[in-house]
Amino acid sequence: xxxxxxxxxxxxxxxxxxxxxxxxxxxxxxxxxxxxxxxxxxxxxxxxxxxxxxxxxxxxxxxxxxxxxxxxxxxxxxxxxxxxxxxxxxxxxxxxxxxxxxxxxxxxxxxxxxxxxxxxxxxxxxxxxxxxxxxxxxxxxxxxxxxxxxxxxxxxxxxxxxxxxxxxxxxxxxxxxxxxxxxxxxxxxxxxxxxxxxxxxxxxxxxxxxxxxxxxxxxxxxxxxxxxxxxxxxxxxxxxxxxxxxxxxxxxxxxxxxx
Amino acid sequence: xxxxxxxxxxxxxxxxxxxxxxxxxxxxxxxxxxxxxxxxxxxxxxxxxxxxxxxxxxxxxxxxxxxxxxxxxxxxxxxxxxxxxxxxxxxxxxxxxxxxxxxxxxxxxxxxxxxxxxxxxxxxxxxxxxxxxxxxxxxxxxxxxxxxxxxxxxxxxxxxxxxxxxxxxxxxxxxxxxxxxxxxxxxxxxxxxxxxxxxxxxxxxxxxxxxxxxxxxxxxxxxxxxxxxxxxxxxxxxxxxxxxxxxxxxxxxxxxxxxxxxxxxxxxxxxxxxxxxxxxxxxxxxxxxxxxxxxxxxxxxxxxxxxxxxxxxxxxxxxxxxxxxxxxxxxxxxxxxxxxxxxxxxxxxxxxxxxxxxxxxxxxxxxxxxxxxxxxxxxxxxxxxxxxxxxxxxxxxxxxxxxxxxxxxxxxxxxxxxxxxxxxxxxxxxxxxxxxxxxxxxxxxxxxxxxxxxxxxxxxxxxxxxxxxxxxxxxxxxxxxxxxxxxxxxxxxxxxxxxxxxxxxxxxxxxxxxxxxxxxxxxxxxxxxxxxxxxxxxxxxxxxxxxxxxxxxxxxxxxxxxxxxxxxxxxxxxxxxxxxxxxxxxxxxxxxxxxxxxxxxxxxxxxxxxxxxxxxxxxxxxxxxxxxxxxxxxxxxxxxxxxxxxxxxxxxxxxxxxxxxxxxxxxxxxxxxxxxxxxxxxxxxxxxxxxxxxxxxxxxxxxxxxxxxxxxxxxxxxxxxxxxxxxxxxxxxxxxxx
Numbered sequence: 001x002x003x004x005x006x007x008x009x010x011x012x013x014x015x016x017x018x019x020x021x022x023x024x025x026x027x028x029x030x031x032x033x034x035x036x037x038x039x040x041x042x043x044x045x046x047x048x049x050x051x052x053x054x055x056x057x058x059x060x061x062x063x064x065x066x067x068x069x070x071x072x073x074x075x076x077x078x079x080x081x082x083x084x085x086x087x088x089x090x091x092x093x094x095x096x097x098x099x100x101x102x103x104x105x106x107x108x109x110x111x112x113x114x115x116x117x118x119x120x121x122x123x124x125x126x127x128x129x130x131x132x133x134x135x136x137x138x139x140x141x142x143x144x145x146x147x148x149x150x151x152x153x154x155x156x157x158x159x160x161x162x163x164x165x166x167x168x169x170x171x172x173x174x175x176x177x178x179x180x181x182x183x184x185x186x187x188x189x190x191x192x193x194x195x196x197x198x199x200x201x202x203x204x205x206x207x208x209x210x211x212x213x214x215x216x217x218x219x220x221x222x223x224x225x226x227x228x229x230x231x232x233x234x235x236x237x238x239x240x241x242x243x244x245x246x247x248x249x250x251x252x253x254x255x256x257x258x259x
Numbered sequence: 260x261x262x263x264x265x266x267x268x269x270x271x272x273x274x275x276x277x278x279x280x281x282x283x284x285x286x287x288x289x290x291x292x293x294x295x296x297x298x299x300x301x302x303x304x305x306x307x308x309x310x311x312x313x314x315x316x317x318x319x320x321x322x323x324x325x326x327x328x329x330x331x332x333x334x335x336x337x338x339x340x341x342x343x344x345x346x347x348x349x350x351x352x353x354x355x356x357x358x359x360x361x362x363x364x365x366x367x368x369x370x371x372x373x374x375x376x377x378x379x380x381x382x383x384x385x386x387x388x389x390x391x392x393x394x395x396x397x398x399x400x401x402x403x404x405x406x407x408x409x410x411x412x413x414x415x416x417x418x419x420x421x422x423x424x425x426x427x428x429x430x431x432x433x434x435x436x437x438x439x440x441x442x443x444x445x446x447x448x449x450x451x452x453x454x455x456x457x458x459x460x461x462x463x464x465x466x467x468x469x470x471x472x473x474x475x476x477x478x479x480x481x482x483x484x485x486x487x488x489x490x491x492x493x494x495x496x497x498x499x500x501x502x503x504x505x506x507x508x509x510x511x512x513x514x515x516x517x518x519x520x521x522x523x524x525x526x527x528x529x530x531x532x533x534x535x536x537x538x539x540x541x542x543x544x545x546x547x548x549x550x551x552x553x554x555x556x557x558x559x560x561x562x563x564x565x566x567x568x569x570x571x572x573x574x575x576x577x578x579x580x581x582x583x584x585x586x587x588x589x590x591x592x593x594x595x596x597x598x599x600x601x602x603x604x605x606x607x608x609x610x611x612x613x614x615x616x617x618x619x620x621x622x623x624x625x626x627x628x629x630x631x632x633x634x635x636x637x638x639x640x641x642x643x644x645x646x647x648x649x650x651x652x653x654x655x656x657x658x659x660x661x662x663x664x665x666x667x668x669x670x671x672x673x674x675x676x677x678x679x680x681x682x683x684x685x686x687x688x689x690x691x692x693x694x695x696x697x698x699x700x701x702x703x704x705x706x707x708x709x710x711x712x713x714x715x716x717x718x719x720x721x722x723x724x725x726x727x728x729x730x731x732x733x734x735x736x737x738x739x740x741x742x743x744x745x746x747x748x749x750x751x752x753x754x755x756x757x758x759x760x761x762x763x764x765x766x767x768x769x770x771x772x773x774x775x776x777x778x779x780x781x782x783x784x785x786x787x788x789x790x791x792x793x794x795x796x797x798x799x800x801x802x803x804x805x806x807x808x809x810x811x812x813x814x815x816x817x818x819x820x821x822x823x824x825x826x827x828x829x830x831x832x833x834x835x836x837x838x839x840x841x842x843x844x845x846x847x848x849x850x851x852x853x854x855x856x857x858x859x860x861x862x863x864x865x866x867x868x869x870x871x872x873x874x875x876x877x878x879x880x881x882x883x884x885x886x887x888x889x890x891x892x893x894x895x896x897x898x899x900x901x902x903x904x905x906x907x908x909x910x911x912x913x914x915x916x917x918x919x920x921x922x923x924x925x926x927x928x929x930x931x932x933x934x935x936x937x938x939x940x941x942x943x944x945x946x947x948x949x950x951x952x953x954x955x956x957x958x959x960x961x962x963x964x965x966x967x968x969x970x971x972x973x974x975x976x977x978x979x980x981x982x983x984x985x986x987x988x989x990x991x992x993x994x995x996x997x
Contacts, residue, residue, distance in 0.1 A: 053517040056691055075519060083517040087510035093278040094271075105267050106518045150514070 001158060001189040002029040002052070007061035009047050009213075021047040023213040024061060029191055029206070031157065034184050036204030037193040038237065044213040045193040046086065049162045052191065053083040066157055079107065082151030086163035088143035092136035096127060096146045099135065100153050107154035114153070121149045125179065141172035148179060159183055161192045165199060177203050197234045209240055212248075216240050260527070264520045268528025276498050276536060285497055286536055290490075290544040294551035302558055312347040313428035316370060318363070319355030319382035324390045327442040329435075340438045344431050351376075355384060367417045377428035381415040388412070394447055479578055480655035481629065484648045486548065487541045487582050488625045491590045492597075492618060494540025495533050499597035500610035502529045508606050512694065522688045526598070530684065533594035534587075541586050545579055578655040585651035588673045589644065593621070595680035602687035602694070628652060637816045640665040643676045711773075716780040718770065720874075723865025726770050727882035730857060733762045734886050746829040748837040748845075755845050759853040763886070767857040782860035785912030794974050795906060795915035799922035801967035802902065804956035806923065810895040811955070817891055834928060835935050843925055851920035858883040858900065859907040859916045867908065876904035899923065905972075909979035930954045 009022040022044045029035035037045050050056040051063055054074040063070040066080035091099055100121070104114040122128055127149060130142050138146065144164065151159060161180060165173045181203050184190055194200060200207050201221065208218040217224060217240065221233065230236040276282045323329055328336040330350050337345040356363065367379040389412035416432065418425045445455035506512040515525060600617050604610035624644035627633055635649040635658075646669040653662040687693045718726065737757065745751050768778070775781035787795075819827075834842055858879045866875035884897030903916045910916075930947060933939040934954040946960040956964070 050513070050695075055513055055516045056695070075521070078517060078519050081517070083514065085510060085513050089510040089514045091275060091511055092509065093275050102267070102271050103514075103518060106264060106520050108263070108519070147514075 001031050001066060002027075002035070002191065003062070003064040004028070004048075004052075005062040007048065007051065007063055008059045009044070009051060009056065010059045020213050022051075022058075025208075025210070025213070025215045027208050027215060027218055029189050031189045032184060032187045033205045034180065034190040034192055034203050036200045036207035037191060037210055038195065038197070038200050038204075038207050039193075039210035040195055040241070043195075043210045045195075045210055046162055048210070049083075049160050049191065049193055053081055053160055054078055079154065080156055080158055082154070082156040082159045084144075084147050084151045084159070084161045084164045086166055088140065088147050090135035090138065090143045090146055093134060095132045095134050096138070096142070096149070097122075097131045099146055100149045103150045104153040109154060117153060117155070118149075121152055124182075125149055140167055141169070141175070144168060144172065144176060148176075152183075156188075158189045158191070161190065163193055163195070165194060165196065173199075197237060201233055209237065211241050211244055214244075216244055260521070260523055264524040265527045265531070268520060268525060269531045272498075272502055272529055272532035273535060276501070276532060279501065282497055282501070282536065286494055286540040287543060290540070290547040294544075294547045298551040298555045301555060311424070312349050313377040313424055313431060314349050314351070314375065315378045315380060315428055315432060316367075316376040317350060317352040317380050317382065318367070319384070319386070320352035321354055322382040322384060322386040324387050324443075327439060327446060329439050335435050336439075338438055338442060341435055344434055348428070348431050348435070355382070364417065368419075371417065371419045371422075371425065374422075377418075377422070377424045378432055379417040380432065381417070383411045383413050383415065385412040386414060390443070394443075394450075477656055480652045483545065483548075483578060483582055483655065484585070484651050485625060485629060487545055487586060488589060488593075488644070488648065490544040491537045491541040491586060492593050492621055492625075495537035495590065495594045495597040496611075496614050496618070498533045498536045499594065499601040500604065500607050500614065502532060503598060503601040504604035504607045504610035507604075507694075516694070523685055526681070526685045526688050530591075530594055530598055530681065533598055534590050537590035537594050538586055541590065542583065545582060549576075549579060581654040582651055585647055585654075588677060589647055592644070592673065592677045592680055595677060595684045596621075599680065599684040599687045602684065624648075635661055635665050637665070637668070640668040641672055641816065643672055647673055714774060714776045716775060716777045717783075717868065718775055718781055718861055718865030720865055720868055720871065722770065722774050723862045724878070726767060726857070726865070727862050727878070729766050729770075730763055731882065731885055733766065734758065734888070737762055738888060744826050744829055745833065748833040748841065751830055751833040751837075752841075752845050755849060759849050763857045764853040767861045771861050781864055782856055783864050783907070783912045784860070785914065787910050787912060787915050788978075791910050791975065791978060792915055792918065794971050794978075795910065795919050796922060798906070798968060798971035798975070799919035800926070801964045801971060802919075803923060803926045804961040804964040805968060806895070806899055807927075807956060808961065809898050810891075813891050813894045817894070819889075819891060823889065831931070834931055839929075839932070842928055846928055847921050847924035851917050851924060854883065854886075855903070855913045855917045855920055859903055860913045863904060863907055872908055876901055876908065879904050906975065909975045911979075 005026050006024040007022055007026070008020070008024045011019045011021055025044075025048065027035070037048065039045050047056065051058050051070065052065060054070050054077050058070070065077045068076040068080065070077050094102070097118070100118055101114065104118065109117065122131060125145050125148065127142075127145055130138060130146070133142065135143065135146070147164075159180075165176055168176060177199060180190055180192060184203075184205075192199075192204060204221070206218065206220050207224070209216045209224075217227065219227070224236060225231050225233070228236050228239065230239065317323075317330065320330065327338075330336060330352060333350050335341060335345045335348050335350065356366065358366065363381065367381070370376045370379060414436075416429065418429045420426055441458070444458050448455045448457060503512075506515070516522070520528075596617060597614060600613050601610045604613050621644065624642065625648065627639075627642070627645045628648040633639060633649070635646075635653050639649050640646040646665070650662055650665060650669045653659075653665075741754065743750065745754060767782075771778045771781045834846070862882060863875050863879045866878050880897050880900030880903075883900035883903075884893040884895075887893045887896045903919060906919060907913060907916045931954070933943060933947075934949045939949065945957075947954050947956055
């Protein structure tokens, strides 16, 4: 469903010059699976997901979603994904219903089918009471629900959540994770990026640990625990990052290329 | 393009903006309130000026001649021409105090400063005697010397310009005393048996055959386009910022970009919204202004200010119609520019900072038509915005023939500008670096370190732009510093040496050394293929007639001023009088080398990065043109610069363009000299006709040269190295375009 091969992204930055955000990462995610992209801030998660959603163009490498290449068939890729970004991205002067309807129409869903689909989503996400509430008057939790409804409206096979739980209170975050889990149960392929260990432990089927633009390791949680001889996932994560930094510093000291 | 998406985005943005109180205030509430408030203020001011008569103090009223009468009690004597002024002047008269002149002036100053009086008029002791003597003087009679002594026979007026009322009193007094003087002369002439009309034999009463509506239209034709365009600009600004920077701030832009709507569709949807608000703001302002003006003119007429009411009147409705037609392309242009600039901003606050320079850049184009003597002509019609303003003015004034004559040119210029602005806006939305700019904390030390550390083989786009800007700025200040006109070769060579070596070559070389890893690569010094070089040499010769024709066309459209012709005569003289090798070295070899190194080398090399071929050709040509200082030369040089830029791109270096530049300048010099030389070679007559100290190519050779030029360009296009072209147009972070 999602194939990423040797994906590289280089930014031209005023202060840092050429900055490698992704150094040739590869991973795959299947339908009915939640693939976690775990990494600290600045690891390259948002860059990777923006490339997956065709908002950014890769510098090199291959990204295929639902069989479509992001470079050659971006329009088809966009129809195959629902993207929920790390901010709630809600129009202040539109109601929940208007906002979801607007995106539904952008996906060219026929009027009658769109209405039925929206009724279903609003019921599924328990959004009946915020239907006519404008974005400016919504709480963060409400906004996140609208954002998810907007991403689901065209019933895409792939859903991308970019740090979607950031800034949510415990109750709303729990509810969000439940929704994501239910999407997996419907057979969707879900990419879920976060820097919170507990969320990964709770819902991700497989996880890739991303740091400084590189995937340090990838697998199911038991596989990772076994490979690194560490049952505490937070400790495991911390050790991997520390080891990477130490090895990098040693390479630099030896005059080699740290990447 | 999916127009359904465009329509959808347009309707969403429209609805969103209509729900925004700030936008609603700017486009509806402000115009509805502004003009009635301004009208009320105008009425108040008019009332204020009507109800405030001025106080004039006359000292020495006993010295005023009895006939003709000047004062009637506490008022001016009302005579023909003074009907409106007499009731607005209150006079208080008293005898001339027995004081010396200095004390008298001090007393008058004191009265003015206290504010009791607005003007003091002193009739000197012998004024009456003088006037009576003068009245009895016969034609040819010698006037006695004592009469020429002004100290005690004159009339002194004391005012203070620190108060408006004093100035108004003075103006009214001037009118009154002039009328009195005229009557005095008329009486004198009549007494002597002459016709009083001898003093003013002509009474000119112009007959204005223009209908009243047209007369009113002329007043409004100057005001309305200006107001309309200013409001169209203002109306485009706020929605453009909200639709770009606001959307980035809310985080909704990323969501929209990952939807099936393509970038082009998003831009068009937003652009139509901005155009709508730009048009609506301008139209509501025009409408409100027309409504207020009609009410105001009625009020003014009823209140006695009939003259002002007639000259202003109501803007004719057809004027509004023509302006509405002109508004659509103008609003489109402003909206596309505003959208492209606003796309750079990361927040609405930042957007407002960016749009202010845009407003300041647009203002001169809107203001030029307001200058006296500026009319619709070939030259003005070629100027963006200005041409459209003048065209709409001609239409409002009913000069339809004139308008139709220049309509095609104005339309082509306006449509081209609109398309370029829209293309820029689309490119902004397609650029990752524009759409996802991070908040960089700028630090000078860090910046300088990074510039040195991250040096590349060629300049960056910013460095290329900076180089062009530095050259322009230093050239500008150098031109201000040198005030002496060039009269001989010494002056010419000094100006060229300083201009080329110090102001163009030195900054370029310094930047190439400091900012890049390789001077040679950054200046694009690559050996061309021999055949390419030969084709370029042929192209330079073949293209010369076209370049000359273009130069002539430019000076026909924008003629050189006599002062400019005078200033360039010294250069022409130096070209003719100096030995050929010296003048070729100065005006052909040196500029060809220095200018190509700078404009087609360093600047072009930086601008062509990140898929910027078109940008490199146009911007480097523009910098090249602007360094020539004189407008006519700048236009011709920009045209030539575009050709040289294209050749520099296709041949991958500056060697060919140096040769072309050298040949072009040399041919111009050689033909100018041949034109003044009676013994020019006979074979030249096959190609060139010499007359009046100048030259022009024959039509037949010009035709052949066009064919040859096209052939050369085609050969270069086909032969140009794919590797160089591909290498230069490669992009580091080229965005997705759909």
